Amino acid sequence: MKRILVAIKRVVDYNVRIRxxxxxxxxxxxxxxxxxxxxxxxxxEEALRLKEKGIVEEVLAVSIGPADCQQQLRTALAMxxxxxxxxxxxxxxxxxxxxxxxxxLCERESxxxxxxxxxxxxxxxxxxxxxxxxxxxxxxxxxxxxVEINGEVARVTREVDAGLETIEVDLPAVITTDLxxxxxxxxxxxxxxxxxxxxxxxxxxxxxxxxxxxRLKPVKFEPPPVRSKGVMVKxxxxxxxxxxxxxxx
Amino acid sequence: MNRILIVAEHDGSRLNPxxxxxxxxxxxxxxxEITVAVFAADPSAVAADAAAVAxxxxxxxxxxxxxxxxxxxxxxxxxxxxxxxxxxxxxxxxTFGKDLMPRVAALLEAPQVSDLMAVxxxxxxxxxxxxxxxxxxxxxxxxxxxxxxxxxxxxxxAGVSVAPAPIEATTVAALPATHTRFIxxxxxxxxxxxxxxxxxxxxxxxxxxxxxxxxxxxKLADKMGAAVGASRAAVDAGYAANDMQVGQTGxxxxxxxxxxxGISGAIQHLTGIKDAxxxxxxxxxxxxxxxxxxxxxxxxxxxxxxxxxxxxxx
Numbered sequence: 001m002k003r004i005l006v007a008i009k010r011v012v013d014y015n016v017r018i019r020x021x022x023x024x025x026x027x028x029x030x031x032x033x034x035x036x037x038x039x040x041x042x043x044x045e046e047a048l049r050l051k052e053k054g055i056v057e058e059v060l061a062v063s064i065g066p067a068d069c070q071q072q073l074r075t076a077l078a079m080x081x082x083x084x085x086x087x088x089x090x091x092x093x094x095x096x097x098x099x100x101x102x103x104x105l106c107e108r109e110s111x112x113x114x115x116x117x118x119x120x121x122x123x124x125x126x127x128x129x130x131x132x133x134x135x136x137x138x139x140x141x142x143x144x145x146x147v148e149i150n151g152e153v154a155r156v157t158r159e160v161d162a163g164l165e166t167i168e169v170d171l172p173a174v175i176t177t178d179l180x181x182x183x184x185x186x187x188x189x190x191x192x193x194x195x196x197x198x199x200x201x202x203x204x205x206x207x208x209x210x211x212x213x214x215r216l217k218p219v220k221f222e223p224p225p226v227r228s229k230g231v232m233v234k235x236x237x238x239x240x241x242x243x244x245x246x247x248x249x
Numbered sequence: 250m251n252r253i254l255i256v257a258e259h260d261g262s263r264l265n266p267x268x269x270x271x272x273x274x275x276x277x278x279x280x281x282e283i284t285v286a287v288f289a290a291d292p293s294a295v296a297a298d299a300a301a302v303a304x305x306x307x308x309x310x311x312x313x314x315x316x317x318x319x320x321x322x323x324x325x326x327x328x329x330x331x332x333x334x335x336x337x338x339x340x341x342x343x344t345f346g347k348d349l350m351p352r353v354a355a356l357l358e359a360p361q362v363s364d365l366m367a368v369x370x371x372x373x374x375x376x377x378x379x380x381x382x383x384x385x386x387x388x389x390x391x392x393x394x395x396x397x398x399x400x401x402x403x404x405x406x407a408g409v410s411v412a413p414a415p416i417e418a419t420t421v422a423a424l425p426a427t428h429t430r431f432i433x434x435x436x437x438x439x440x441x442x443x444x445x446x447x448x449x450x451x452x453x454x455x456x457x458x459x460x461x462x463x464x465x466x467x468k469l470a471d472k473m474g475a476a477v478g479a480s481r482a483a484v485d486a487g488y489a490a491n492d493m494q495v496g497q498t499g500x501x502x503x504x505x506x507x508x509x510x511g512i513s514g515a516i517q518h519l520t521g522i523k524d525a526x527x528x529x530x531x532x533x534x535x536x537x538x539x540x541x542x543x544x545x546x547x548x549x550x551x552x553x554x555x556x557x558x559x560x561x562x563x
Contacts, residue, residue, distance in 0.1 A: 017516075018382040027383050099355055123378050124497070125363045130321065130351035139322050139429040142348045145491070155432065160344040161445065161500065162260075163436030163492045167320070170428040179481070179498055180491065215360035215393055219373065219386040224523070230544040236557035239529065242545050246527060248449075248506045249473075249562060 003058035004047040005109060006081065007102060007116040007128065009037040010065055010072045014121055024220040036072045039117025041079075042177040045184040046147060047115050048080045055149050056112055058082045062105060064098055066090050070200060077195035078187045084200040091212040097205070099131030104208035106136050111172060113154070118143050118176040129176035139169035143178040251278050251371050254335040256328055257287040257299050258345045261317065264298035266446045267341035269406035271399045275339060276304045276407070277368035284309060286331055288324050290317035292418075300413040308416045315425045318434075319345055323425035325352040330423045332357055332394065336371070342398035342501075343445070354396035360389055361396040364501075366403040376400070380497040381520040401445065402503035402524040436492065441467075444493065447476035450504045450525075452495060455482040456511025456533070456551060463488055465555045466510060472559050478502070480512045496521035510551040514539025 012018065013033040020027050036044075047059045061076035061084040063069040073084040087101050106114055114136075119126035133140035141147075141156035145164065148155045149171075158165045159178045205212060233239045243249035253275040258265035268285065275283050284307045285299040292310035299308045309331065315323045328349070332338045338353060340346030342364050354361040367375040372389045374397065389395050444450065451470040457463050463477075470477045479489035481496055495502055497517040503524035510531050512518060519542055522528060530543035531554050540546045547554065 018379040020383050027379060094360060095351065096355060096360060121380065124380065126347050127351035127354070127361050127363060130348065131355035134325060134352040134355035140352065143344060159491050161492060162434055163490065165434040166432040168430045168432055180485065215390055216362065217388045217390065219388050222384045224381055224384055227542050230546055232546045236554050236561060239545060239547050240558065240561050248527060
C-alpha cells in the first residue's frame with residue numbers, strides 16, 4: 001500500500017507566552033495549552049491532500065514523546081490520518097534520535113514520502129527532516145511551498161533566501177513544510193468521534209532499535225535580554241530629528 | 250587545537266557575506282584554526298573571496314559540475330568526508346545552511362547546535378529557543394564533533410585580510426548524490442541591498458493593504474539606500490514576496506535601523522528584529538505591541554508618514 005508518514009510533535013501552543021523557570025532549569029510547561037506543532041499540521045494537511053488526489057492510500061501519523069502525545073495523534077486522526085503510532089518515551093529526544101526513530105519506521109513502513117514540519121516551534125532546531133533523509137539515504141526537499149508528484153519523482157518548490165527554488169527528487173523522499181504550503185483544515189465534531197475508533201499503536205524506542213542518547217546537555221535557560229523603553233514622537237518631523245540625533249538620517 | 254571547518258555559501262561567483270560572520274563566531278573558540286570549504290563547479294572566485302576574510306587560515310576547494318547549484322544532498326557526503334579532520338563544522342543559519350548542516354550532522358552522528366548565537370567555550374554555546382523567548386546554554390558531550398548553524402545576526406562580519414590565506418584544491422572519494430536535481434530558482438533580483446545584510450531596512454505589514462501600496466515603501470527604501478522587508482501577515486496576504494519575510498520562520502536580521510510601517514509586532518516577527526540597533530515603529534494603533542520594543546515610536550497613518558519621510562529626507 002502506498003502511504004505517507006507524517007511526523008506530529010506535541011509542543012506548547014503558539015499563543016502561549018513562554019516563561020523561563022526562576023531556577024533556570026527549563027521553561028514552564030506545566031498547565032499550559034499543548035498543540036500539534038503548526039508546521040506538522042501543514043505536513044499532515046499536505047499528506048491528506050495527496051491521499052485525496054489518489055496518489056497514496058494511507059496517511060500514517062507518528063509522534064514521539066510521553067503518553068500525552070496521544071491527544072495530538074487523536075487530533076491528527078480526526079483531521080483524516082488513517083492510523084497513528086506513538087513511540088512512547090519520557091526521555092528528552094534530540095533531533096538525531098528522533099530521526100533514528102523515523103528512519104526505523106520508514107524502513108518498516110516503506111512510505112512514498114515522509115513529511116515533517118520544517119521546524120518545531122519549541123526548540124526551533126530545524127534538523128529532524130534533514131537528518132532522517134541522511135540516515136534513510138534518501139533525498140530531502142526542505143521548506144516546501146508547493147509539492148507535485150509525477151510518478152517516481154516529486155517536484156518541490158522551496159522557500160529559500162533568494163526567492164523560490166524548484167528541485168526534483170526521486171521517491172521515496174523527505175519533505176519539510178514551510179508556512180505557505182497549504183492551510184490546514186479544521187477538525188469537525190463527527191470526525192473526532194470517528195477518530196476514536198482508528199488504530200493508535202504504542203511502542204517503545206527500543207522496539208525500533210533506538211536507545212536515546214544525550215549529546216547536547218542543557219546547562220541553563222534564561223529569559224532574553226529586554227530592550228529598554230524607547231521614546232514616542234508626535235510627527236514625521238520629530239521622527240526625522242530623532243533619527244538625525246542618532247546619526248541615522 | 251580546535252580545527253573549525255566552515256562551509257562556504259555562494260552564488261557561484263561571490264562568497265555570501267554570512268560567511269564572514271561565521272568566521273567571527275569561529276574566532277571566538279579558543280585556539281581555533283579556521284578552514285573554509287568551497288564546493289563549486291568553478292570555485293576560483295569564491296575561494297579568493299574566502300581567502301581574503303581576516304581570520305581564515307586556509308581555503309579548500311572541491312570542484313564538481315553538480316555543485317553549480319547548492320544542493321544539500323550533493324554537498325553533504327563530501328563535506329562529511331572532509332569533516333573527519335575537524336573538531337567543529339559550521340554553516341550559516343540561512344536556508345542554505347539550515348538545509349545542509351543537519352544532513353551532515355546525521356552522517357557524522359554528531360549533535361547540531363542550531364542558531365548558535367554565542368560561544369562560551371569550544372563545547373559550550375548559547376542559542377535561542379521558543380522564538381527567542383528563551384535562551385538556552387548547551388554543552389556538547391566529550392569526544393563529539395560539533396556541528397552548528399551560526400545565527401548571523403549575532404556576529405559582526407570579519408574584516409579583510411592583508412595577507413590572503415592559501416587556497417588548496419582537494420578531492421574527496423564520496424560521490425555527490427544524484428537523486429536530487431536542481432530545476433530553477435526565481436528571485437526578484439534588484440539593485441537594492443540584501444535584506445539579511447543591509448544596514449537599513451524598511452518593512453511593511455498588513456496595513457499596507459495591497460501589493461501596489463508596497464510601492465511607497467520601495468520608493469522610500471531607494472531614497473534611504475535600504476532593503477525592504479515584510480511581516481508574515483503581509484506575505485501571507487500576497488502583498489510581498491516570501492523572500493521578504495522577517496521573523497521566526499523568515500529572515501532574522503540585525504540592521505542599524507529598522508523602520509516598521511503598519512506592523513503590529515507579533516512575537517514571531519519581533520524574533521526576527523530583536524538584534525536591530527534602532528527599531529522605529531509607525532502604527533495607527535497606539536496599543537500595537539511593536540511599540541514595546543521600538544526605540545522610537547510614532548502613532549500615525551503610514552500613508553501620510555511614508556511620503557513625508559521621503560520628502561523630508563531629501
